[in-house]
Amino acid sequence: MIEFVWLIPAIMFLAALVNGLGVRRLGKTAGHIAWMAMALCCVISFVVLFQVIGLSHDPHWAGTKILLWHWFDIPNFFGPNRTFSVEMAFHVDQLTTVFLCFVSFIGTLVFIYATGYMKEKHGGHLELDPGYARFFAFVCLFAASMFTLVLGANLAVMFIGWEGVGLCSYLLIGYYFDKPFSENLSCADAGRKAFVVNRIGDAGLLIGIGLLFWGLGTLDFAQINDVLISGKLADGSPIPDSFKYGGLLITAATLCMFFGATGKSAQIPLFTWLPDAMAGPTPVSALIHAATMVTAGVYMVARMNVAYFLSPGTMAVVAIIGALTAFAAATMGLTQRGIKKALAYSTVSQLGYMFLGLGVGAMAGGIFHVFTHAFFKGCLFLAAGSVIHALHHEEDMFKMGGLKKYMPKTWLAYAMATLAIAGFPLTSGFFSKDEILYSAWLSAGDGVPVLWIIGVITAVMTAIYMGRTLFLTFHGKERLDDHAREHVHESPSNMTMPILVLGGLGLIVGFLNVPHALTFGVLPEAKFHHFLAPVVDRGAEHVAALRGFETDHATGMVPSGPLIVAGNVGEDLLPTAQHHHAELLLAISSAALGILGLGIAWWFFGAGLTERSRKLARTFQPLWKLSFHRWWWDDFYNTVFRDGTMLKARAVWKTDVAVVDGAVVGIAEGCRSIGRGLRRIQNGQVQTYGLVMFIGICMFLLYFAFGLNNFLSQSLDETQGRKVLQMEPSKRSLQGTEVQIEEPAREIVLKD
Amino acid sequence: MEPTFIYTLVLSATLFTFGIIGVMWKRNAISIFMNVELMLNAANLAFVAFAREFGLIQGGPLVLFVMTVAAAEAGVGLAIFIAIYRTRRHIRADEIDLLRG
Numbered sequence: 001m002i003e004f005v006w007l008i009p010a011i012m013f014l015a016a017l018v019n020g021l022g023v024r025r026l027g028k029t030a031g032h033i034a035w036m037a038m039a040l041c042c043v044i045s046f047v048v049l050f051q052v053i054g055l056s057h058d059p060h061w062a063g064t065k066i067l068l069w070h071w072f073d074i075p076n077f078f079g080p081n082r083t084f085s086v087e088m089a090f091h092v093d094q095l096t097t098v099f100l101c102f103v104s105f106i107g108t109l110v111f112i113y114a115t116g117y118m119k120e121k122h123g124g125h126l127e128l129d130p131g132y133a134r135f136f137a138f139v140c141l142f143a144a145s146m147f148t149l150v151l152g153a154n155l156a157v158m159f160i161g162w163e164g165v166g167l168c169s170y171l172l173i174g175y176y177f178d179k180p181f182s183e184n185l186s187c188a189d190a191g192r193k194a195f196v197v198n199r200i201g202d203a204g205l206l207i208g209i210g211l212l213f214w215g216l217g218t219l220d221f222a223q224i225n226d227v228l229i230s231g232k233l234a235d236g237s238p239i240p241d242s243f244k245y246g247g248l249l250i251t252a253a254t255l256c257m258f259f260g261a262t263g264k265s266a267q268i269p270l271f272t273w274l275p276d277a278m279a280g281p282t283p284v285s286a287l288i289h290a291a292t293m294v295t296a297g298v299y300m301v302a303r304m305n306v307a308y309f310l311s312p313g314t315m316a317v318v319a320i321i322g323a324l325t326a327f328a329a330a331t332m333g334l335t336q337r338g339i340k341k342a343l344a345y346s347t348v349s350q351l352g353y354m355f356l357g358l359g360v361g362a363m364a365g366g367i368f369h370v371f372t373h374a375f376f377k378g379c380l381f382l383a384a385g386s387v388i389h390a391l392h393h394e395e396d397m398f399k400m401g402g403l404k405k406y407m408p409k410t411w412l413a414y415a416m417a418t419l420a421i422a423g424f425p426l427t428s429g430f431f432s433k434d435e436i437l438y439s440a441w442l443s444a445g446d447g448v449p450v451l452w453i454i455g456v457i458t459a460v461m462t463a464i465y466m467g468r469t470l471f472l473t474f475h476g477k478e479r480l481d482d483h484a485r486e487h488v489h490e491s492p493s494n495m496t497m498p499i500l501v502l503g504g505l506g507l508i509v510g511f512l513n514v515p516h517a518l519t520f521g522v523l524p525e526a527k528f529h530h531f532l533a534p535v536v537d538r539g540a541e542h543v544a545a546l547r548g549f550e551t552d553h554a555t556g557m558v559p560s561g562p563l564i565v566a567g568n569v570g571e572d573l574l575p576t577a578q579h580h581h582a583e584l585l586l587a588i589s590s591a592a593l594g595i596l597g598l599g600i601a602w603w604f605f606g607a608g609l610t611e612r613s614r615k616l617a618r619t620f621q622p623l624w625k626l627s628f629h630r631w632w633w634d635d636f637y638n639t640v641f642r643d644g645t646m647l648k649a650r651a652v653w654k655t656d657v658a659v660v661d662g663a664v665v666g667i668a669e670g671c672r673s674i675g676r677g678l679r680r681i682q683n684g685q686v687q688t689y690g691l692v693m694f695i696g697i698c699m700f701l702l703y704f705a706f707g708l709n710n711f712l713s714q715s716l717d718e719t720q721g722r723k724v725l726q727m728e729p730s731k732r733s734l735q736g737t738e739v740q741i742e743e744p745a746r747e748i749v750l751k752d
Numbered sequence: 753m754e755p756t757f758i759y760t761l762v763l764s765a766t767l768f769t770f771g772i773i774g775v776m777w778k779r780n781a782i783s784i785f786m787n788v789e790l791m792l793n794a795a796n797l798a799f800v801a802f803a804r805e806f807g808l809i810q811g812g813p814l815v816l817f818v819m820t821v822a823a824a825e826a827g828v829g830l831a832i833f834i835a836i837y838r839t840r841r842h843i844r845a846d847e848i849d850l851l852r853g
Contacts, residue, residue, distance in 0.1 A: 682853030685846055687784070691776055 001047045002064050002092050005151065008041045008100065012144035019137035030133035031115035034140050038111045041147070042104035045097070052097045056534065063093030063222065063535075065153050078217060082235070086219060091153035095367070095535040098528075099150040099299060102371055106291040106378045107143050109498035113382050114139065114283035116495040117389055135175060139287065142168035146292035150299055154219040155209045158300070162264065165293045166202065170195035172288075173280040181279040190279035197273040201263015205300075208256030212307070215243045215250070225306045229542050244310070245546055251311040257300065258318055265297025266348050267355060268325045272634050275344040278395075282385025285340060289347040290378030295370045298354045302363045302536050309361070309539030315565055319359025319443070323454040326352030328631060330461040334468070335617070335627040338395045339384045342469050345630075346421065347377055349458060353436055356455060361561025362439035363536035364529040368513050369436055371528070372420070372428035376506035379417040382499045386410045386491040387473060391484040397469060401608045402478035406488045409496040411474045413503035418470045420506040422463035423594035428510030430594065433459060434587045435515060441586060442562035459590055463597020468605045476608020517583035540564055760801040767794035781833050781843040785826070792822045 015037035019030045026033070055061045068088045077084030114136070118129040129135065145164025152158035174191025181187045213219055216227045217234060228250075231239055242249035261267070266274035274294065278285055288294060301308055301318065308315055326349045333345030350373050357366035388395055390407060404411045420427040423434070437459070441452040480488065490496065513528035540561040547564070604613045617624045629635070767790055774787030796815045803811020833843050840848070 679853035682851070684849030684852030686848075687776055687845060694772060694776070 001044065002051055003066055005044070005048055005092050005100075006066060006068060006090055008044055008104070009144045009147040009151065011037050011041055012140050012147060016137050016140035016144060019133050019140060023133040023137060026133045027128060028132075030136040031111070031118070034136040035108060035111035035115060037140060038104060038108045038143060041143070042101075042108045045100040045104045048092060049097045049101050052092065052094060053531070056094055056531065059534075063091050063096075065222070066090045066092070071156065078235070084217075086154065086156045088157060089153035089220075090151040090157070091221060092151070093535050094532050095299070095302060096150050098367065098371065098532065099295070100147065102374050103143070103146055103150070103291045103295075106374050106502065107287065109502055110283050110286050110291070110378065110382065111136075111139065113286075113385070113495050113498040114281070116492050117283055117385055118281065131175065135172075135281065138168055138171045138175070139284065142172065142284075142287060142292055146296070149296055154221060155212070155224075156219050158303075159205070159209065162205065162260075162296060162300075163202065165296060166195060166198040166264070169198070169277065169280075169288060169293055172284040173277045175280050175284065181276070185276060185279075187279040190273075190276040194273040194277050197270050198263045201260045201270050203260075204256045204258075204263070205260025208253045208258075208260065211249060211253035211256065215240055215253070221303060224304070225538060228306045228310060229538070245543065246310070246312060250307060251313045254304065254307050254311045254314040255317060257304065258297075258314060258321075261297030261300055261355075262321065263297075264300075265294045265351050265355070266325075267297070267321050267351060268328065271325060271329065271348045272637060274348055275341055275630075278338065278340040278344055282340070282381060282388060285344070286378050286381035286385065289344070289381055290374040294347065294351055295374070298351070298358065298366055298370050301355070301358045302367050305363045305536050305539040306542060307539070308358070309543045309561070309564070312565070315359050315361065317359070318355050319440070319451055319565075322352045322355025322357070322359050323440075323451045323458075324352070325349070326356060326458045327454050327461075328352075328633075330458045330465065331627050332630045333465040334461060335624055337398055339387065339397050339400070339469055339473060340381070340395055342397070342465060343377070343380055343384060346380075346462065346466065347373075349462060350377065350421070353433060353455065353458070356440055356451060357436035359565075360436075360439045360443035360451065361540060361563075361565040362436060363540070363561060364513075364532045365432070365435040365439050367532060367536060368528050369432040371512075372432040372506070372509055375502050375509055376417040376420040376429060379413055379499050379502035379506050380421070382495070382502065383410050383414040383417065384473075386495050386499060389491060389495070390488050391480065392487045394481070394484045397472040398609060399479050399481055399484065400473045401476045401480070402474070403488070404474040407474075407490045409490060409500060413496070413499040414470060414474065416503035417506050418466045419598075420503075420510075422466050422598050423459055423590060424598070425591040425594075426510070427507050429506075430587075430591060431510035431513055431515070431518075434590050435513065437590055438515070438583050438586050439562040441582070443565040456590065456593060460593045460597040460600075463594045464601045467598045467601025471601060471605040472608060475606060476610075479609065515583055515587070517581075518587060537561065757801055757805045761798060764794045764798040764801065767791075767797065779844050779846050781836075781845050781848075784845055785829055785833075789822060789826070792818055 015033050018033055019026060022030070055064075066089060068090065071086045071088040073086075074084040076082065118132055118135055119126045120129065142165060145161045145168055147161070148164060149158055149161025152161060170191045172191075173194050174188045177186070177188040177191070179187050181190050185193075209219070212224065216224055216239065218224060218227065223234070227233060227239060228243070231244065233239055240249065241247060244250070259270075263270040274288075277288055280288075308318070329345045329348035329352060333342050333349060336342040336345060350369070354366045354369045354373070357363075357369060387400065387403060387407065387410060390403075390410075391400065394400070420429040423430045437452055437455045440455050441449045444450070444452060478485075511523065513526055514523045516525050519525045543564050604616055626632075771787045771789075771791030771794060774790065775784050778784050778787060796818050799811045799815050799818070803809070836848065837843050
């Protein structure tokens, strides 16, 4: 089946094409085409998964490459007879398979959900959204792009998918392009914002790809890894020094590529587009936040892990940016009123966690958080969508409350996902977050674990804001307005089924990657990590070997990455038992912190909006403002970049009008006024013309009269000159050919 | 050289000048036309005077040519004036300025 993995993006492209072409005619069928295509992809993905599980028992298997066709060849690019060839090729290994499976699985659920969400109840009967088929064409293209991204065997193919998800996010965020989104932003604006911000990041990615290609001479992932690990280029010559461990150019290249990831995965400084991506329909938000798009940056870093491990500077930047983003976004999420807004900041914060994990060397940990996050965040968004749908597009949590009794199934799913994301013990979020925090703690080595502290504070805040959304929405007193109260109802089963499945899985998928300290001798240990290790731990192994560190493969539970990042391993590698004690301690403390956070949320918001919660906001007015206005981050960008660009553009425009246009128009105006003046001469009166002619003749005569001698002498000179000139050839002919008769004959002619 | 030759030339020049002044000054197209005829005849007079003075034969035929041209001109010109008069009910040259810029 692996050879047919190209079917996955192909099927989705086909579905997008069919929906796109039949956009006016398909009606309800469009949704069925979409979810069935996705389900088919999901089946193929799982078949591939089982094959890959079988194949990965072979330690020499490093992925299967499926060459579709040669995209383009540049002969003699690297010198005589050495062609540079970019292949349209897919690559299947453990990392790809993981992404394929969860993207297609969550995608299927989201698509099924969307068939219910994109309908409105109008006076008793359900009516499809006017853009129903258009919506499904776009989401199919979205999924196809994401599959291309994770399947691509080289950076060029990955880039197609990378740009594809950017394009589709633009189309889908701006889906309600004729509707306003917030007080100063229309949905179309939000789409544009997402696209522009992403393009800024993409520029960085392109520069990074260019740098890597320049140094290593290949775009293929497998070859890049081989070249970096062996230190030899394809022609056998050694790689440039600046591409060796800690080298300047590899650091620059990975930094540039990480800049691309900050755009796609919404990290500081380019995260501002993601909260506004809420302008799209809720299934799209779920897709963007859970499965497609924002995970692309994490995937890219994990895929390029060898290059990243070779540049410790970049790893530090990744970890710091990740931690800061996690913290900043969590504070912003604390006070948002829109349910989807709060969830969006939660996503930014969780993505920060993922990058923190990657940056401290826990590549598998980062990917595992992507994986678990996909389930519970997908569930949260779909449940939020269910609420919004039930209340007829009311997103303000201050106008909700007490929905538990109307929507018990939605409540159940939302509560399960909240537990998971808050890190309640033994839920998936607990395991994945714990691994990242543990890695952050390890990576600090003997120093102060600053990143770990930030991560822990963020974990508490995560629990607080997630508890807040849960309690404000489903508990306490009803604060619905009349319109919403009329409509409130539990969503149909094609919407509740996916969220319950996702919520349930969100609780349990964590058991795929149980840390050693928590197995208690019965649970399978770190299966997820072991499965991914051949791909994502290659960089760590290489750098460990390079620097003479012993990697601890036997236990497998010691994440080698963080220790290498810490840089103080080697002879005095901590005894494994001590590690496990520390890990257990950290796990218990982070579980306690999660519960603490949920408790705080219950204390302040458990009864909905009460005097207690209002007092909290009043007491910490400046902090509340900082959070509610999102650190004025958007305002800063608007003032500096948007308004700055406008100002610059205006200045250029004014210069253009004054100087360039001024010159052109000035010349034209000058000609025109000269013409206007000269026109008066042409007065149409024959007698004036006659007078002018007469004066002219008079002047001519005067010239003859007074300049006569001059004129005569001149004309005489001319006559003589002509004579001389005409004489010459005949003289020559005299000398040369002895034709004597000609000359006197000429003389006569001239005299005449 | 007889003095009559000079007198004739002076007469010719005077007539020519009168003609020119008339052409410039007059507003009625017919008057302008008559002044043009005066100029042409002044020229004829000069031709004849020169021919007689220097005993050349070319002066006579040239005068005949000029008279022919003048006749043709009169024919065409008067026809134009009549056409103009039909549309405008006048032939004041200063008011006929359709080609003004």
